[in-house]
Each structure stands twice: as structure tokens, then as C-alpha cells.
Amino acid sequence: MAIRVAGLRVVRGGRTIISGLDVDVPAGSVVGLLGPSGSGKTTLMRAVVGVQDRVSGTVEVLGEPAGSPSLRRRVGYVTQDASVYTDLTVAQNLDYFAALAGVPSRGRKAAVAAAMSDVDLGGHEKQPVRTLSGGERSRVSLAAALVADPELLVLDEPTVGLDPVLRRDLWDTFRQLAASGKSLLVSSHVMDEATQCDRLLLLREGGLVADITPGALLEETGAPDAERAFLALIDAANAAGAEPPAREVRGRSTGGVHEPVAADRGPAGGVAPGTAATDGTREEDAR
């Protein structure tokens, strides 16, 4: 297992973002993390890379507790907004992150060049990041993680703002990385990307709605495409979450759709049935 999460609970700003989450990410695969805005995707990723405070429960990454110093060389994290130095050139950024990852100065040039070609930014070496487009910046941010050659990549919405050609190319890169034994946890809200994943984790209100393969998702919901399958699941979960005596289901099944989870939701926290459909988008994104 690349990531093993058990009984994870995270409180942010006095609000319980994640309550009692159990998730497994197998090694050597691409696992997609899906869910409405505010469902806890970013918080889960931050817990996995060890920068999230007020975490309880078990988060094990590559066999060690999340946030262990030895993991920092083995795990790459790309935040939702491009987090690179906009006043430096692309090459300067990548060279710095390669140095941080311990790439010796002799091999750094080659590592930088390889990461740049992975994200299709060849020829932009000398360009200051601030002069790049939004999509190019997020690719620099991704390259800054790739340059460290991590065993596990945690990518928060890496394809936002990219055109279809680039998205396809990046997903090809992700598949190649997985084929070479790397593990990837990728959040996305572009549903047709879901079909590129080996497994899908569907979050809603900090709970797991489904842990399923893309094929099984379509099959079990009977929806014609991933987007409608996703909506069907979320709507079902919202409807179930609105009923006060809902039972919390914390399965670890590896094949099917869980019973909709109503995490830590007492009668007082319940939502009237009529408002249930807007429930998932009610909260600010948890970042």
C-alpha cells in the first residue's frame, strides 16, 4: 500500500472537515480523488504529505507515519495553485527543487531537462515564471515535484486550466509513472479524467462515498458517463445524508459503492430534504 488511512479526523477552523475516513491507495497505481467543493480532498492530501495540523487517526505513507522526515524525499506534493517562485526562471525553480530533493549538482541539469520535457515545457528554461500563462505555471509546479523523482505523487487538481491536448499528455505521463512503479493520488473535478484512474475515491463532506474502479462506477450507477455517475452518487448520498437517523457506514470494501455515508451528523446537523441537493456545494472549498 502506498497510502493507508484509517479513522482519519481533521478539524480546521473549528469545523470537522474529515471525520472517520478510511482509505487505501495501492502502490503502482493512479488513484483519483473526486468530490464536490469542500468535501475534504485538499485536506486529505495535506494530511498525507504531513502539513495538515490537528490530524487524528492513522495516516501511513509508504509504510511510515505521514510527515516522517524520511518521507520528504519520497513524496512529491503539488498544490492546487502553482507554488513556485514567479520571479525566477523555470530552470532556476526546478534546479532549486532538485537541490532540495538531494539531486547532486552534476545530475541536476539532466533531471531538470527530463522534468521539463515530462510537462512539455521544453524551450521555456530561461523564461521567468511570472511571464507564463496559468496553465504553464501549473505545469512548472508539477515539474518541480517530478524533478525530485518521488515514489508517491500527491497532485491537487493538476490539470485545471489546461487544454484537452495537454490534459491527455499529462495523463499519459501519469500512466507512465504508474507503470514504472510510482503511486499517484490525483484530485480532479474533470470527470472524464476519472476513467484514466485505476481506482476512484469519492468524497462527500469528509466521508468516503465510494471506493471503486471506473468501470464498476458506470456499471453500478447505470449512468452513461463518469460525470452523470458521479452526480448520481452524490445526489444519492445527499438524499441519504438528509435523513436524520442515517447510519454511518465505514466499509473497507474494495469493489462496490458504499452505503452513503452520513458522517457525524446528528439530528441537529441534518438538512431538510428540500435543501439536500445544494448541500455539497454549501461550503467553501476547504483550502
Add this chain to the structure above:
Amino acid sequence: MNLTFATAGRVLAQLRADRRTIALIVVLPCLLIGLIAWMFEDNEMVLDRFGPVLVGIFPLIVMFLVTSVATLRERQSGTLERLMTTPIRKGDFVAGYALAFAVLSLLQAVVVVGWSVWLGMDVEGPLWLVFVVAVLVAILGCTLGLGASALARTEFQAVQMMPAIVLPQLITCGLLMPRDQMPEILEWLSRVLPLTYAVDAMQNLAAGEEWEGIQGSVGVIGLFIVGAVVLGVLTLRRRTA
């Protein structure tokens, strides 16, 4: 240690890309000292006495501001969070910043002292010690700025930290009034503020003292630097809410 140098190199590369800031840091103190020299044209004593003191004060103010804004920018741009997922240690981060700004302040000190001497400033003590004190003060300003940026949530707050932390030191450091003439409580206050010792060392150098005359003050500045580094490291958090 390698990561300290990598970080210092990265910060210096960022500074190199920002020529206007470098120009401000180097040219502004020269302009101010030029103003003073001009104002007291007929009394060379003033430049001899206050020139070195100003050379010791500028780096504190400038490096404090530059570092607190730079660190805040790292927090807000998400690069700090990202760094915290890499093998860099918090000490590497703080030391990298301090090292980069020490290089910048050495440049500042060389230009400002050179300019002051050209204007007619006559330092009785050894000139190289003026550089040493100026660089130490710069490192101090840098480390204080790192600590202060942890308390600031916005750019507005970060900029306001400057008057909050630097102005009381300016008022009590002995520049406005000799410290032995201050009310007793203010004199005590001045003893726990680091700028006092920088001004003291510079005043002694201006008066012709050698290393023996300033080693106590330099030692205290060193202790403050260590304290500020520890504070800077402690206020950096790997895990945030």
C-alpha cells in the same frame, strides 16, 4: 548545510531579478547620508560621529522589512508549504535567508561606507570593523524579520511590524539622547534591545576604539542573532491548520 546554500542561492537569484530593490537598498542610505553631510557641511564632526552609527542602523531597518515581506510572500504563495514537504530543515530555511541577506548587506555596507568616506567621514577606529558590525546588524534584522513575519497575516501587518519592532529601538538606542541621560526605566529598556549594542559599537569605533572596545557589544549582537534564529525556527510550522 547544502540546502542552506541552495536556499541562499535561490534568494539571491530572486534578488538579482529584482534590480530595483537592490538599487533602493544600496542607493537610499547613500542619499540619506549625503543629506546629512550636506546639512552639516560646516561641521565635519557630525559626519564623523553619526556616519558610522547610521551605517549600523540602515541594515537593521532595510533587512527587517525585506525579510518579513519576503517570508510572508513565501507563506502566501504556497511555496513555504511546499518547502515544508521537502527534506529542507527549518534551520536551513532561516539560515539560507540570513546568508543571502548578509551578502546583500555586505554590498550595502561597502557602498555606503565607501560613499561616506568619500564625503569626508573619518572613522578613528579600524574601518573593517565597521563592515563587520554592519553585516552582523543586517543578519540580525533579517532574523528578526523572519520571526515577525510569523506574527503577520497580511502585508499590511508585516509592514506595520517595522515601526512596532524597529522604532522603539531607534528611540532608545542612544542616537537621540545619550543613554546615561535617559530616565532609568528607558535606559533599562535600551539594554534589552539589540540596536543599542550596534549603535554602541559604531560610536566606539567612531571614537577610535579597536576590537577590544567593541567585542562586548558584538558579542551581545551575536547572542541576539542566535536568539532570533531560534525564534524564527520555532515560529515556522511544518503543519498548519
